[in-house]
Amino acid sequence: MVTIKDDRSIIVEERNTSIAQFERLFVDVSGASDWKELVSQVSTGLERLRSTVTADHLVTRIQLHGSNPLAWRIRRDLDLVRTEMETRGSIIGNVWIDKVQTSWAEPGDDGPSAGALGELSSIIAGDVLSSTAYQQELVSIAEELRGQLPAELRDIFGTDEASFQNIIGEYAHDGSAEVLARLRGGQEE
Incomplete structure (x- = not known):
């Protein structure tokens, strides 16, 4: 908000007006050796992203990428990844998952x-x-x-x-x- 006083001085104040902020989260989980580690890495990414958002609610689309032997399982069980991230989002607080997408390459x-x-x-x-x-x-x-x-x-x-x-x-x-x-x-x- 900008206020112009009678003496022509200007005061600028930041006022957040959005209730929700929409963001994309790109997570490279190439280093994840098992399902638990994969979930942990994505959850950490969600926590970091949430800490940067000033709106009350964060709506995010998660994009998982990398080269990992778990690629086939993640593609197959994408619904389970989303459910896990929705649970993590509720624990973090006011984090909503729009969609989870993948772009994987299997090593060798x-x-x-x-x-x-x-x-x-x-x-x-x-x-x-x-x-x-x-x-x-x-x-x-x-x-x-x-x-x-x-x-x-x-x-x-x-x-x-x-x-x-x-x-x-x-x-x-x-x-x-x-x-x-x-x-x-x-x-x-």
């Missing part, structure tokens, strides 16, 4: 990614995702979906041809990673 071809699933992953990455027929089918599906969306939502597929291609490429990559994570999860149980 050893461990759970070896064998038939590793081979399937290589085929998908090397042959399927880059094939012309697959790309044409992907564009066809995306254009059909975009045509059925209300006009104000059509930009989720990009605002020009280059962004359209990038976004559907990301969707294809994320979708194949999701399927492989679920297959890998079924193999582990």
Whole structure:
């Protein structure tokens, strides 16, 4: 708030008017060796972010990234990660989780990614995702979906041809990673 006095002096006071502040939290959990450590690292990130926010409520979208053998499990159990973070948020106080997203890379071809699933992953990455027929089918599906969306939502597929291609490429990559994570999860149980 700015106050101008009769003597022309100016007083500036900061007044918070927002009840909630929306923030993104990027957490590199490459170093997490198990589920407990992963949850701890994300929780620490939430606590740090909360300490910087002056609004009464923090609404955050968490983006987990890195290279970690837990990548398949995190993709498979993303709902559990969100539930855990919602619990941590209530403990921290007035922290609300909008969404938890991932962008993972699995290290090497050893461990759970070896064998038939590793081979399937290589085929998908090397042959399927880059094939012309697959790309044409992907564009066809995306254009059909975009045509059925209300006009104000059509930009989720990009605002020009280059962004359209990038976004559907990301969707294809994320979708194949999701399927492989679920297959890998079924193999582990």
